[in-house]
Amino acid sequence: MADSEVLQHNSGQTGNKAGESIPLFEVSQIERYFGGIQALSRVSFKLKKKGIVSIIGPNGAGKTTFINVATGTYYPNKGDVYFKGQNISGLPAYKIAQLGISRTFQLEELFSNMTVLENAMVGCHTKSSTGMFQAGFRLKSMRMDENRILDEALENLKMVGLEHKAAEDVNQLPLGERKMLGIARSLGVRPDLIMLDEPAGGLAAHEIIKLGDLVQELVENGLAVIMVEHNMPFVMSISKRIIVLNYGTKIADGTPDDVRTDPGVIKAYLGEED
C-alpha cells in the first residue's frame, strides 16, 4: 500500500468540498466522558479506503473507547463520526454494522451453545432480508438466504483458517482460534472497514504471524483496518500509519518511524523524556 492511500487529518471537514474525495472514515473532534474521566478528548483523523492504521497508547489511553464510539457501542459526547461522508455519530451498533463498519473484541463473546460455523453465521444475519412473515411460511427466498449465509460463513471461516473446525463446539477453541473466529464473524457483514481490538493479545508467536498474514490479506481484498494493539513489534511491522493516544488525546499520527522517535510518545510510554 502506498503511503498516499492513507490521508492525514488536516481540517476537520468531511472532505466533500469540490475536488476533494470523501474519506472512507473520519472522526472529527470526538469527546467521550465517563463521569469525571475524559476518555477521548477532541480526537480527529481521517482515512481513505484500504490500509492498516494502528492505534496505540498506554493503558487507559482511550483506545477501546474510540472503537466503542466509532462502532456505536457508546455515543460521543461531542464531535462527529463520518463513514463514506455520512454522519454516523450516535447511530446504534447494528446500523453502523449494516453500513459497513464491523469490529472484534479483546475477549470474544462467542455463543457457547453453538458450533464454530453457527457462530460465524451469526455475523451474516444483519444483511439477511428475510422478515418474520417470510420466515413463518418458509418461503423459497428464506431458504436461499439461509444458503447464502451458510456459504458466506464457510468462506469467512476459510479466510481465517478455521473451516476444518466448522462443526466443532466453540468451547473447544483455544484463545488464538477464538480471536480468529471473532474476525470471521465480523466479516459476515461484508464490511469496508474492520476495527480489531487487541487482536494479538494473548497469542503465541506463530499465531501472531498468521494474524499478520490475515490482516494483510484483508487489506489486499479491499478492506480498511483500524487496529488497536499493544504488541509493538507487530504494530510496527504491519502498519503504514500509527495514531498514538494518551489520556484520551491524540499525541502523534504518522509512520512507524515518526512515532518511534517522537519525544511525546516516548514520554507517554516511559513516563519521562529520554
Ligand code: ATP
Ligand atoms: P487498555 O489498553 O488498558 O485496554 P484503553 O486505551 O483501551 O486501555 P479505555 O478502555 O478506552 O482505554 O479507557 C479509557 C478511560 O476510560 C479509562 O480511564 C477507563 O477507566 C475509562 N472507561 C472506559 N470505559 C468506561 C466505562 N464504561 N465506564 C467508566 N469508565 C470507563
